[in-house]
Amino acid sequence: MQDDRSLRVLLAEDNAINQRLTVRLLERRGHTVTVVQDGTEALAALRRQTFDVVLMDIQMPYMDGLETTQAIRTREQNTATHVPIVAMTAHAMQGDRERCLAVGMDGYVTKPLRPTELFEIIARVTAPASSMPGTPTVPEEGQDILDRKTLWERVAGDAELLREIIELFLADCPERLMELHEALTHQDCTALAQAAHRLKGALGNISANHALAAVRRVETSARAGDIHAATEAVARLEDELARLTSLLTVCAGDGHAAVTSLPLT
Numbered sequence: 001m002q003d004d005r006s007l008r009v010l011l012a013e014d015n016a017i018n019q020r021l022t023v024r025l026l027e028r029r030g031h032t033v034t035v036v037q038d039g040t041e042a043l044a045a046l047r048r049q050t051f052d053v054v055l056m057d058i059q060m061p062y063m064d065g066l067e068t069t070q071a072i073r074t075r076e077q078n079t080a081t082h083v084p085i086v087a088m089t090a091h092a093m094q095g096d097r098e099r100c101l102a103v104g105m106d107g108y109v110t111k112p113l114r115p116t117e118l119f120e121i122i123a124r125v126t127a128p129a130s131s132m133p134g135t136p137t138v139p140e141e142g143q144d145i146l147d148r149k150t151l152w153e154r155v156a157g158d159a160e161l162l163r164e165i166i167e168l169f170l171a172d173c174p175e176r177l178m179e180l181h182e183a184l185t186h187q188d189c190t191a192l193a194q195a196a197h198r199l200k201g202a203l204g205n206i207s208a209n210h211a212l213a214a215v216r217r218v219e220t221s222a223r224a225g226d227i228h229a230a231t232e233a234v235a236r237l238e239d240e241l242a243r244l245t246s247l248l249t250v251c252a253g254d255g256h257a258a259v260t261s262l263p264l265t
Contacts, residue, residue, distance in 0.1 A: 006030045007052040007126060012042040012068065013088070014060050015198070017168045017205050018111065021154070022055065024161045025115050039063025043071055051083055053126050056105070058089040058096075059197070065089075066103050073104035084125035088113070090201050112204035115156050145243055147207035154207065166248050169202055173245065176202070180218070180234055184227070192230055193222035206248070211240040 009026055013019050014037045023033045034051070036042045038060040046054075054072075058065040069085050076082055086107040087100040097108045106125040109117055155161045176199040183192035196219035203212040214237040221230035 005126075006032065007122070008050070009033045009122075010042060010045055010051040010054045011035045012037075012039065012054065012060065012065065013057045014038060015057075015201050016172065017165055017202050018057070018088075018113075020168060021161070021165055021205055022113060022118075024158065024164075025113070025118065025156060028156060028158070029119065037061075039065065039068030039071070042068050046072065046075075046083070053122055054083055054085045055122075056085050056087055058087055058100070066099065069100075069103045069105050086121055086125060090197070090204060111201060112154060112207070114150075114154065145208065145210050145240075145247060147209055151207040154205070165206060169206055170245060170248055172202060173199075173241065177238070177241070180237075183222075184231055184234060187227050189222045189225050189227060189230065192227075193219050196222060208240075208244050211237065211244050214240045 009031050011019065011022055011026075011033055013022065013035065019035050023035060026033050034045055034049075036045050040063050042054065042056070043063075045051075056065040056069060060068075063071075065087060069087075072083065072085065084106045085104070086109060087097075087105045088109055088111055089096055089100075090111040100108050107121040109121055151162070155165065176195060179195035180192060180199070183189075183195055196215050200212065200215045200219060203215055214233065217233040218230055218237055221227075221233050
């Protein structure tokens with residue numbers, strides 16, 4: 001579904017890589033984007049100005065996407081206004097879509113974002129007399145260190161954006177690893193699961209399938225309270241990240257040429 005209108009978009013997202021990727025994709029389509037970090041900032045932005053659509057991350061600090069949406073819909077009661085809200089979630093769990101729609105969201109997409117799906121749902125929820133949400137497609141994991149084709153599609157063929165996303169990841173990765181190790185040191189499974197979830201979002205954005213599978217094992221073990229399994233999973237994750245970062249360091253310098261020439265093993 002092609003939509004040539006220029007829209008005012010409010011993006012509520014606390015992850016820097018997700019922010020940059022989404023903003024660039026939207027701006028390339030001629031849309032104007034305002035970025036906020038959490039639900040409280042989103043509510044403040046909506047008080048200041050009018051938006052055509054809100055892209056709402058589900059997991060945010062202070063005030064999550066579901067709570068924020070409920071607050072927006074409460075404000076709109078007894079008014080003639082209704083701002084379309086599209087949920088963005090990395091979970092893709094059964095029932096997530098229903099929960100999002102139940103609190104008043106108009107659509108639902110999974111992260112890492114696929115440009116075609118994102119633009120289709122935005123066009124659908126902002127079209128006159130149409131607010132039927134699309135059904136997201138969860139991409140299958142490949143067996144490569146990087147899913148090169150998906151990565152190139154995700155940045156819509158923009159080599160400069162690809163470099164920016166990879167550089168953001170490489171700069172952020174050491175901090176995410178430090179969070180994991182601090183949580184292990186304190187045997188804090190809650191903090192470990194949260195740190196793994198943050199890293200999972202970044203790995204999904206760059207289509208790093210092996211490392212993504214590894215960090216999912218960390219998160220699953222941590223949520224189960226199994227610190228021994230989580231410790232082993234973190235060690236495997238570090239091995240995958242070492243392979244990944246060596247590839248990405250080259251890729252950051254050469255853009256699409258480096259992506260298409262990366263080995264598959």
